[in-house]
Amino acid sequence: MGADGDLYESLRLELRRGSLTLGVLARLREERYGYTLRQALAADGLEMEESTLYPLLRRLETQGLLVSEWREEEKRRKRFYKLSADGEAMLLRLLDEWRRISRSLEKIIED
Amino acid sequence: MGADGDLYESLRLELRRGSLTLGVLARLREERYGYTLRQALAADGLEMEESTLYPLLRRLETQGLLVSEWREEEKRRKRFYKLSADGEAMLLRLLDEWRRISRSLEKIIED
DNA sequence: CTACATACTGTGTGTCACACACTGTATGGC
DNA sequence: GCCATACAGTGTGTGACACACAGTATGTAG
16 A cells, blocks of 8 residues: 555544544443443444553543443453543533534535 | 633544644645635634644645645735645545544434 | 734644554453 | 453554744835
């Protein structure tokens, strides 16, 4: 694929960046642990590496948007994440902004 | 507004990042210079600082997606930018990806 | 003829997030 | 005992955006 493909890849990543956070927040309205969260997002078409997801989860928790808890399930310790109250409010604001951007881009594209 | 507002701002910026590039490329299917490009994007709802736009334009030109040319118009030297052939191809690919992400997010949101 | 607005194009630096490569533990099947 | 896979991370590099700043040219108010 070469240089052109690389350029596309980097622009594509750039385009996806913010959407990952939004997808994670939205999917964590239901409690989930990392592994199944990643699978759920992949099923929706938002694939990401574990090494992208876990730092993101920790960051969001540090920022107070998520709460997490270690629990034992099926003989394994798993860390369950869920949206906090602040997280819900933030999700709503970000969804608004997402829709605004979406509309702007649609307008530009159609011209 | 304080810390919460700052957090929202940074997430919002993150969300907008890739879209700026896409908007610029799409708007440059017609030749424009920096100042009017910025105004056109602002009218569409995609506002950005000059100090964001100009580095972006240079980057895109370095990557071969834009071509630019200095011309005199109304007694001022202006730098006109336009999408290159490579840029058009890239724009199409990125629009595809944008639509894919958009669909993924819609799916997640609706659940 | 000076002062200021505004059209117009840039540069330098800091911050922050993602991807990539890597590490590590536990369980179950063979 | 061995390997796949479920599961959770860490460390580092790269690169983009925002912010603050710099600079030129033109028109216009006083």
